Amino acid sequence: MPPQPVAAPVSAPVEPGPALTGPERARYARQLALPGFGETAQRRLRAARVAVVGAGGLGSPVISYLAAAGVGALVVVDDDVVEASNLQRQVLHGVEDLGRAKADSAARAVHRLDPGVVVEPVRERLTDANADRLLAGCDLVVDGADNFATRYAVADACARLGLPEVFGSVLRFDAQVGVFWPGRGATYRDVFPAPPPAGSVASCAEAGVLGALCGVVGSVMAVEAVKVLTGTGRPLVDRLLVLDALTMSWRAVRVRAAQEGAAPAPAPAPAPEPEEPLPADAVVAPRELARLLAAGEVLLVDVRTPAERELAALPGAVPVPLAQVLDGTADLPRDRPVVLHCRSGARSELAVRALRARGRADAAHLDGGLLAWAAQVDPSLPVA
Template sequence: MRPLVEPVASLAPEELIRTARHAVLAGIGEEGQRRLASARIAVVGAGGLGSPVLLALAAAGVGELVVIDDDTVERTNLQRQLMHRVDDIGTAKTASATRAVHDLSPLTLVHERHVRLTADNARELFAGAHLVIDGSDTFDTREAVAAATEELGIPLVWGAVQEWAAQLTVFWSAPPEGYAPVVLGDLFPAGSAGEPPTCAQVGVLGSLCVQVGGMLATEAIKLVTGAGDPLLGRLVVIDALRARHDVIPLVPAARPAVSP
């Protein structure tokens, strides 16, 4: 797949050193690193999935991150939301995320959006983003995120974790030639998903959040740089308790074409 982002002209000397292991990595290299520096990625949720996503993208040298979350850090978050620290308890998760990102990548620009994402503000929150990563934990939010990215024609890297299980994929209503447009409605037709139980009700494995968050960040890096094949049209299902990873084809339902 062609790269999603055009590269910046050059990297700062300290950034060349910090990201040197990408420069020798097949599929990224120095040019791919400049593409990452040019990327603007919106991350919905700074919790169990958003934490490893933001840490990985900051470490990778992504130029701009939009962090969207209306919550504050609680002590019960620390079991799985590894970006936050005890000293962050009571502060906005977006503020904690900014601190963590700058600790890893001082040149990454963080846009804090300490608001609840809704169908009314999603498009505005995603303005200028090359892609969106959804780490939210309610289906209303996931539907709002999906609808906005479908209208904008930008990729949506999507994941969900509950108890010992997880799912992840890439949705894109207007992908490049050769790829079928697959959206959230192809996985969960309208009204079919219901509302999943909360972490407080059934729990969630913290290490699985880290695993899936890393995979979501990898898909974003691939899209930005053009490395490898995206997870578009494939759903990864993880059963951590039984150490199983299954990849299931995901095809589009019949619907009108969407233009970017």
């Protein structure tokens, strides 16, 4: 079979920087030898400024490989600190980094790899209010966030600023990777117009994630970032790459930009009015719940996923899918009050609000979820 033609390169968003030094040529020799890459592409990388949102499971390989590839400046945006449960997949951090800000830990790791890479650690959560400020002056944004609010804030800012965005997500054994580029292809909101209802999608902490899958997906994201920055090959613009790690099958899904004339990305909106707090009788403290359970006075309902319950469960808890509680199809006994629980209290609060809105005045939820239960009642409960 004759060799297949290489896809026409896209125009790069970065102008080449200064000529490479001798040590730089030695360091990047394997990349310089790539057909169609060469010194010009390497100089583009050295001149590039990339924002990586999230220094966790996806951010770890992205930051490592972009620094190793020779990206000149990295802005690492993350407001979290390193915890023991992170180390299973967030390989940028180590035991010595426990309690340290992830942005600072990432900067230390990059400095060990290449002191010549400029790293700006930003210990803030990216929001609609600060996104434009944090991303200003960047050539590309890599979205490795772990929540929908941040994802949409990143996407809307990239649409306003005209920045290419490399997107990735992982959950359990599944993953997605794509490149969103306003003006050249689909944007994040073209594919995902609005976030899902709060609590309807489990987080990695709740549903689990295969650690090595973060490395696979983060590496693909780094490859796409390098391709965009250097104008090499055909990036995943207008395509979403979907991975099922259990069968190790990849498939590319075509996506399309909204029609011309569609409304532009929304400007930052004011924060919504906070929801009315639950009445006192709708919230049960862990020690009070322990007393009620011992007396047999309440029915305990677990709205977490089956995978979460396999890791840790409270004795006697009845599993009921959150979706059934929210849509009213859950058949909950009425012979005694019900107390709902999840991992942190966020999903069970949604559930109790739904039940009370339908007249179930005896419904309550465990304040702080299993995390609070483990802290105040049973420290042996595995909830990390």
